Amino acid sequence: MSLIRQKATEKGNLGRVGIVIGVPVALAFAFIAAAGWFTPDRLTPATVVRTFDSVDGPHPGFRRNHAKGVCVSGWFEGSGQASPYSSAALFRVERSPVIGRFALAGGQPYQDDAPDKVRSLALRIMPANGGEWRMGVNDIPVFLFRNARDFNSFLIASLPEATTRKPDPARIGAFLAAHPETARALSQIKQRSLSSGFANDAYNSLDTFLFVNAGGQATPVRWTMEPEQPAPAQNSVKTGRDYLFDDLTATLAEHPLRWKLMIVLGQPGDPTADPTVAWPVGRTRIDAGTLVLDKAEGEDGGPCTGITFDPLILPEGITPSDDPIPAARSAVYARSFTARSGETKAPSAINLNSTRSGK
Amino acid sequence: MSERKYFSPLARGLHWAMALMILAMLFIGVAMVASTGPAYHRLVGLHRPLGIAILALAFLRLVNRVASGAPPLPTTLPQGIRILAGSSQVALYLLMIALPLVGWAMLSAGDYPVSMTSGVTLPPIVSPDPALYASLRGLHTWLALGLFGVILAHITGALVHGLLLRDGVFQAMLWRRPQASTRIE
Ligand code: HEM
Numbered sequence: 268m269s270l271i272r273q274k275a276t277e278k279g280n281l282g283r284v285g286i287v288i289g290v291p292v293a294l295a296f297a298f299i300a301a302a303g304w305f306t307p308d309r310l311t312p313a314t315v316v317r318t319f320d321s322v323d324g325p326h327p328g329f330r331r332n333h334a335k336g337v338c339v340s341g342w343f344e345g346s347g348q349a350s351p352y353s354s355a356a357l358f359r360v361e362r363s364p365v366i367g368r369f370a371l372a373g374g375q376p377y378q379d380d381a382p383d384k385v386r387s388l389a390l391r392i393m394p395a396n397g398g399e400w401r402m403g404v405n406d407i408p409v410f411l412f413r414n415a416r417d418f419n420s421f422l423i424a425s426l427p428e429a430t431t432r433k434p435d436p437a438r439i440g441a442f443l444a445a446h447p448e449t450a451r452a453l454s455q456i457k458q459r460s461l462s463s464g465f466a467n468d469a470y471n472s473l474d475t476f477l478f479v480n481a482g483g484q485a486t487p488v489r490w491t492m493e494p495e496q497p498a499p500a501q502n503s504v505k506t507g508r509d510y511l512f513d514d515l516t517a518t519l520a521e522h523p524l525r526w527k528l529m530i531v532l533g534q535p536g537d538p539t540a541d542p543t544v545a546w547p548v549g550r551t552r553i554d555a556g557t558l559v560l561d562k563a564e565g566e567d568g569g570p571c572t573g574i575t576f577d578p579l580i581l582p583e584g585i586t587p588s589d590d591p592i593p594a595a596r597s598a599v600y601a602r603s604f605t606a607r608s609g610e611t612k613a614p615s616a617i618n619l620n621s622t623r624s625g626k
Numbered sequence: 627m628s629e630r631k632y633f634s635p636l637a638r639g640l641h642w643a644m645a646l647m648i649l650a651m652l653f654i655g656v657a658m659v660a661s662t663g664p665a666y667h668r669l670v671g672l673h674r675p676l677g678i679a680i681l682a683l684a685f686l687r688l689v690n691r692v693a694s695g696a697p698p699l700p701t702t703l704p705q706g707i708r709i710l711a712g713s714s715q716v717a718l719y720l721l722m723i724a725l726p727l728v729g730w731a732m733l734s735a736g737d738y739p740v741s742m743t744s745g746v747t748l749p750p751i752v753s754p755d756p757a758l759y760a761s762l763r764g765l766h767t768w769l770a771l772g773l774f775g776v777i778l779a780h781i782t783g784a785l786v787h788g789l790l791l792r793d794g795v796f797q798a799m800l801w802r803r804p805q806a807s808t809r810i811e
Pocket residue numbers: 315329330331332333336368369370387388389402403404405410414415418471472473474542574575576592595596599600603604607
C-alpha cells in the first residue's frame with residue numbers, strides 16, 4: 268500500500284494515476300448508462316409491469332395481463348399444407364403435444380365473465396424432435412396499439428381516478444385524439460360479432476411473423492384459430508360470474524374441441540409492422556393443421572402456470588417480422604413471469620372442483 | 627532464466643478473448659433487460675450462445691491454469707495484496723463458471739428452450755420449477771453485478787501494476803517486452 272502511495276505521488280505520475288482511476292470509473296459509468304439509468308424515459312419491461320400493477324392493483328402470483336384463465340391440453344396435427352411456406356417440423360403430418368391456456372384479457376384475476384370481454388388462447392406446441400412454438404392469440408380483429416409505449420401510455424390514461432374509482436373519460440379521449448389508429452381499432456373491435464363461448468370463438472395472431480421455407484424464401488403471415496364446433500355446447504351453463512369458463516370446462520369434460528390453424532399469406536404492401544391495421548380480405552388462406560384440446564385443469568398446479576407464452580419462442584421456419592410488438596411482448600412476459608413466479612399466489616378463480624359463489 | 631515471467635500463450639489468448647466477451651455480456655445483459663424494443667430479442671439471442679461459449683472457455687481456461695500455472699507475483703508485494711490478488715482470481719473463475727450455469731439453469735427451470743442458434747437447443751439442466759426460476763433469475767442479476775465489481779477491482783489492480791508499480795505483473799498478460807510496454811507517451 269505504502270509503495271503504491273509513494274509511486275502515485277511521485278513526480279510525473281499524475282497522468283498514470285488518472286488512468287488508474289479513470290478507466291474503472293468510465294467503465295462503471297458506461298455500465299449504468301447501458302442499464303438505462305441516465306435515460307429514465309426509456310420504456311423498460313419493469314416499467315410496463317409496474318403500470319399493469321398500478322392499473323389492476325397488485326395480484327401477487329398472477330399473470331400481469333390475461334390474469335383470469337384455465338389450463339388446457341391436447342395436440343396439434345399438421346396437414347402438411349403449410350410446409351411449402353415454412354420448414355417448421357410441426358407443420359408436417361404429425362402430432363405434437365400441446366399445453367394451452369384460455370383467458371380473459373386484463374390484469375384482474377377475479378373479474379366476472381361477460382360476453383364482450385376479450386378472450387384469448389395461448390398455446391405451446393411441442394413437436395417430438397424439438398422446434399417448439401409458443402403463441403398467444405386473441406378474439407379481436409386488430410390490436411389497439413402500434414408499440415409498447417402507446418399501450419403503456421393508454422394504461423396510464425385509463426388509471427382509475429382516486430375519487431370516482433373510474434377512468435377519466437377526458438384523459439382517454441385525449442389519448443384517442445392523439446392516436447387515431449387506436450380509435451379506429453377500437454371501433455372495429457366493438458363491431459366484431461361475439462361468439463357465445465370460448466369453444467366456438469376464433470382467435471387471431473394480430474401480429475405479423477415471417478414463414479421461411481426450406482429454400483430460405485420468406486412470406487409474411489398472420490393466422491387465425493378457427494373453431495370447428497359451430498354452435499354452443501348443449502350443456503352450456505350460461506349463468507354465474509365464470510359462465511364462459513364453466514361452459515368450456517364442462518364441454519371439455521364431455522368431448523374434445525377442435526380448431527383449424529388458418530395461415531393468412533401476406534401480399535407485398537400489406538402492413539406488417541402495424542398490428543392496428545387489418546390485412547385486406549381475400550388473402551390466400553392455408554389450412555395448416557388441426558388443434559385438438561381434450562382436457563382442462565385449474566391453473567393452480569396446472570401445466571400452464573410455470574411457463575410464459577412468449578410469442579418469440581419460434582421454431583426454425585418462423586421468424587419475427589418488422590412488427591415491433593412481439594419483441595416488446597417477449598421482454599414484458601419475461602418480466603411478468605419472473606415477478607409472478609417469485610410470489611405467493613392466492614387460488615385462481617377457475618378451480619375445476621368448485622364454483623365461485625356470487626351473482 | 628529460472629522464473630517464467632509470462633502466462634502461457636494459451637492463457638494470454640484466453641484471457642483477452644474472454645475479457646472482451648465477458649464485458650460485452652455484462653453490457654448486453656443490462657441493456658437488454660432495460661429494453662422493450664426489437665433490440666431485446668436480438669440481444670437475448672446473442673446473450674445465450676455467447677454465455678455458453680464463455681462457460682466452455684472458462685473450463686478450458688481452468689484446466690490450462692491448473693496445468694501450466696501462473697508466473698509468481700513479485701516478492702516485493704506485501705502479503706495482504708497477494709492474498710487479495712489470489713482471492714479475486716478465485717472469485718473471477720467461480721463467477722465465470724457460475725454465471726452462465728445459472729443462466730442455463732434458470733431458463734431450464736422457467737421451461738424456456740435454451741436455444742443457441744435457430745435449430746440448436748441445449749437440453750435443460752434442471753427440471754421445470756417456477757419458484758426456482760424466479761430465484762435463479764434474481765441470482766443471475768446479483769452474480770453479474772458481483773462479477774462486474776470484481777472485474778473493476780481486477781482492472782484497477784492491473785493498472786496499478788502496469789502504470790505505477792511497473793513490476794512486470796501486468797506485462798505477464800501481454801506479448802510485448804516488459805520494458806517497452808511500461809512506456810506510455
Ligand atoms: C405491447 C403489447 C403487449 C403487452 C405489453 C402485453 C402484456 C402481457 C402480459 C404482461 C401478459 C402476461 C404474461 C405472463 O405472465 O406469462 C400477457 C399475456 C397474454 N397476452 Fe399480451 N401483451 C401485449 C400484446 C399482446 C398481443 C398483440 C396479443 C395477441 C395477439 C396478446 C396476447 C396475450 C395472450 C393470449 C396472453 C395470455 C397468455 C396466457 O394465457 O398465459 N398480447 N400479455
